[in-house]
Amino acid sequence: MDRRDFLLQSGTLLAGAALAPGSLAMSGSNQAEEPQQSRMLLPINRNWRYSPSVVDGGHAVAFDDSSFDRVVIPHTNRSLPWHSFDEKSYEFISLYRRPFKLPPEAKGKRIFVDFEGVMTASTVWINGQKLGEYKGGYTPFSFELTPNINWDGSNLLAVDVDSTERPDIPPFGFEVDYLTFGGIYREVWLRVVPSTYIENIFAMPKNVLNDQRTLEVRCFLEGPASEWNRSRTLEVELLDGDRVIGKASEKVTGPAPAPGQPALQAVTLSNLGAIRLWDLQHPELYHVRVRLIEQGKLVDEDTRRFGFREAAFTDQGFSLNGKVIKLRGLDRHQTFPFVGQAMPGRVQRRDALILRQQLKCNIVRTSHYPQSRHFLDACDEIGLLVLEEIPGWQHIGDKAWQDIA
Template identity: 40%
Template structure:
């Protein structure tokens, strides 16, 4: 539903079956006894509302606040048409928790948009500026029994922090930033001697004498022994140790004997656990485990090399924004984006544009073999001195948070498209190299004229190449000699078309696919290109140039993560023995095209041969378009599909690889047998308040293909102890016959959630999701 109706008010919460849980909201819902910073996930119920005088006081009257779960967005949103005024304010979150032991407590917030001030039992504790990186706060004065944590969130655009531009409209930035505690938060006791950071850096990866250099930083250290154990697939490979002197704050050691470690690769993302333990005699003072991977990633003037092997980088840019929730989606949903990029779109690299993204997303990139360009918050401009100081802090926080991820292969230390050789860029590049000498720095430029790309600035020339224009011969700018060259953006909506929606004419949607294919074909033609990361993976909210109704429709999938024809190109570039693809670049629907898609209709496929049939009568083999795309691993096919008016035949495509039938697809021309589908990504979720899954609701033909031309309203309702993240009515005419909502269980007992979708002509469909108690296996999703 739209507007304030979708907020989880006390009345709506109780109506949804939350009465049995409300006591935990007020009386204390997190008992904290176990040591360690992750001892209590703060996902279950907080009380939330607009900022008011006294709202941080311990005795504040909470009757006007609503129960919410983290991650959370302050404003109700639909799937498009977002209004920045709805979140530009100050807000209050209050959390009651019970401390069952005395001790030292800290809280960690993975992301608060945009600034935060933290209070404990009415006393100010700390503040943090910036919305994209984590911060921790000491919680002095936690008492045994009931305590109140209050967080004031400031979501106003006028804040002088990257990427904001005070004095201008939010529409000057090419993405909106809804406010809230939109990433996970934790609270727990910490030991007196505490490991604060571990940097595990592989050394000489391609030599038999490869090793791991470990730097461990400690807080309130005492004389102790620090050991680092490297484990892979549950087996210890080697360990090293060093002594920490009294008063020391850091120790460095090397772990040798790692010649047997499996290297991390896009095809085999073999990870290692590095277990660091601090002991004083027999007593374990603290222990911390980090993951890493052994790999060598080199950007050179002759291309990109991973573990000594040339790899043409093939990928997309990703924004983190979702319909209905802004960035406030739980970890499972964040991980799902990485799965779409790697497994469904065959990307070998993603650019996190234009800010550091969810740790859960990066964890999934590590596990899936998806390389990452990560960059600081910013877009198109550099602010004043205070803004630049915050920018340096962002560089440090980004590098320290993510330098153990093997998927991250470059730091974007320039502000996106803010060209120039300012002193700030020299500082950001040097700072990144000091904190992590193992990775190069770069920054996406809008112009290559006079760009510095060596020394203290950037080491890779990265260019957002929008030279292609509709009606002109497609081209990319050539690489510049003597420097590694990567195309960090291309296509988008700057090639003559303002939007690529699944509701747009077939020719527009096909054009998007052709442009993406041609861009990657040109990048593949010249080994000097390290690769190309096109714009972009998913549609996103924006009020900037070429937006339509508050959204940018540049994605190869829509904001619901539902594929457009351009996604079929990416899907077709993987090996057929992993997933055989035969995907039409057209709709098999005779409403808009009574005579069918016509001559030269495109089919995206990784097969060697396609045989095409109408009502099981052979039309003949489709023709390879190798001449149009000579450098793609798998060029598309063309076939003539002119159907006599009045006929609605069934289309069949049989794909062969190595002389063997590997895929057979059928598409119905008969709309009378269309159905409504309601399909969850995950059939089981955790009932801890911090889990969710997407449910795709689509009009499909009887073979399961989305019928993009379907119109009409779909009503959506959820039964059970959970929250519907989505509108209660969806307009298929606006979304192209398909949309999605997300289902999120409340923190509480296990049970069943049933989502019901109803369409006037297609009938009813349901999705059933079971919820499991915290700590138990939560289904098949990541």
């Protein structure tokens, strides 16, 4: 799952608050809401075991990690003083372990682990089986756990975190003028979905400045070819709070998705004249809800939040919704004293409020890398424009480097 995919999944409801002790109920301060019928998003941020070095056999389920530190995510791999420290002190490979049990209602569904940010490269293991390596410290990523899950007992998630400056991974390869720190510094989730599910949603408003505006909703579907000949429908609703203000549906058509390549189907909502635009003073936000239906029964459901707006650079300057505005902004790094980048969502959101309300900015530049969804969500809510950058500093690497960036 790339950054766009994961950020667009932030509208998913949470579930799992009633799990037994020793299971996902202990995973963090995130209190889960009522479960959706089709999917669950389970936080696993508490009760991690941490070692500042990789240990032989440390990925095995039976490994004794009682000597490891118990840590909470977000976590920095090394606590640092306020200033005057050696930046090499956080450049090492560490090991994180997290046992978990799944709730009974997850049985028979597909299980993914979603990492929002790990610095810098992550090798993920489930129950002693290596799933692969993800390169990149600023973008979310996922691995499917389903084939290796123990449905009736305990499971063990292990992550080798390489926080060294590797020239094959952005922003490294030359010099950077900022510190990168290390660790699993953003939240981790287990995502439970049906065998065929809505992998992603992308809402694209069109003609927003006239009464003929429409909303194209691109739905990405993932599932086995054996289920693809079933008669299914995509139902799409545009929500203003709890009120449905637009809807449309389409039969699911086209070829079955290839593994790792979701099938795309677009549904267009029309007659959306009475829409309030997102702007700096009135950052109006809507939700789009997509349901996958088979024979009148819900297969899967997901939502996204977005706004209607038109942004363009013209000869007269930057234009928002047809009006030229003067941009006043600052750069923002996601680093903090003592803990590096490992700050929870409430602090990330607070930075957006400081920029907008205290410093009177109307735009922020995410220097020099993609930043926390909590920060970006807050910007959406308070009318703060965002200029988001790829990881880097005066250097562009080879094709593989660019693909990661």
